[in-house]
Amino acid sequence: MDINVGSSVPGAFGNAGVGKLVHDYTFPEEEQRLDLLRNIAIICAGAAADARTMNRNINEALENQPGDLAVAKAELAASPLLAGAESEEINFVLQTGLANAERLLAEPDIWDAVVKIAQACLANDGKLSKEEIEALLT
Structure with a gap:
């Protein structure tokens, strides 16, 4: 979906x-x-x-x-x-x-970043600001 x-x-x-x-x-x-x-x-x-x-x-x-x-x-x-x-x-x-x-996405570093952002997004009712995403990637 x-x-x-x-x-x-x-x-x-x-x-x-x-x-x-x-x-x-x-x-x-x-x-x-x-x-x-x-x-x-x-x-x-x-x-x-x-x-x-x-x-x-x-x-x-x-x-x-x-x-x-x-x-x-x-x-x-x-x-x-x-x-x-x-x-x-x-x-x-x-x-x-x-x-x-x-x-x-098969590259471990990239996949780990995707998982980290997805988990944070799910924990925050599906919403993350640009700043929140950037902070997760540093």
């Missing part, structure tokens, strides 16, 4: 970081491509965490989070890097971003 509860970040619902994605089309094309993959990995991180904790297939986990999947697809559709791209290429970029999220 997709998280769809209020957040301590104004205007955020589940996809708290999505409004802060990198979009600088003045960068060289290769950097733009890396930014696009980073953005997709950020969007898919919840599904990757769900797959890891629930022992699910990563694609099944993403399908179970329709809000994240819709945001990822909208991000890909809006990218001028993929203008005119075939659906296979767009799906490849989605799968690459999803695999990046899964790979990053």
